Amino acid sequence: MSSKRVAVFRKEHFNAAHRLHNPNWTEEKNQEVFGKCNNPNYHGHNYEIIVQVIGEVNPDTGYVMDTKELSTLVKTEILDKFDHKNLNTDTEEFKNLNPSAENIVMVIYDKLRNKLNDTLTLKIRLYETERNFVEYPVD
Numbered sequence: 229m230s231s232k233r234v235a236v237f238r239k240e241h242f243n244a245a246h247r248l249h250n251p252n253w254t255e256e257k258n259q260e261v262f263g264k265c266n267n268p269n270y271h272g273h274n275y276e277i278i279v280q281v282i283g284e285v286n287p288d289t290g291y292v293m294d295t296k297e298l299s300t301l302v303k304t305e306i307l308d309k310f311d312h313k314n315l316n317t318d319t320e321e322f323k324n325l326n327p328s329a330e331n332i333v334m335v336i337y338d339k340l341r342n343k344l345n346d347t348l349t350l351k352i353r354l355y356e357t358e359r360n361f362v363e364y365p366v367d
């Protein structure tokens with residue numbers, strides 16, 4: 229029989245504030261590159277995350293992974309840390325890392341990857357707005 233690999237998705241969201249800023253640049257250059265996202269008083273986004281887990285279907289459960297377990301993992305590893313936070317000032321992860329969508333999606337991936345079984349493939353999609361989103365890793 230062919231491979232029984234199936235992709236399972238879990239969608240979650242969190243609200244967070246951020247400011248895109250490169251401390252090595254002048255105020256003018258920051259403003260020019262990051263525009264509104266450089267606002268010194270921060271601004272918020274309603275981030276949506278889609279966690280994709282691919283793996284073999286376990287014949288005993290019929291699951292790739294228990295979605296309750298996946299949901300709990302996303303809550304404890306991601307939402308509890310980032311929801312309603314200022315990413316720049318309230319989190320260790322972005323104290324010295326510009327909280328762009330690209331950097332956020334890689335941080336989220338690493339946190340979940342550490343907690344998932346090695347046999348499972350993981351991919352994260354992060355929406356910063358309805359129209360702007362990123363995905364990691366890239367095949």
Ligand code: NI
Nearest residue numbers: 246265271273
């Ligand atoms: Ni922004």
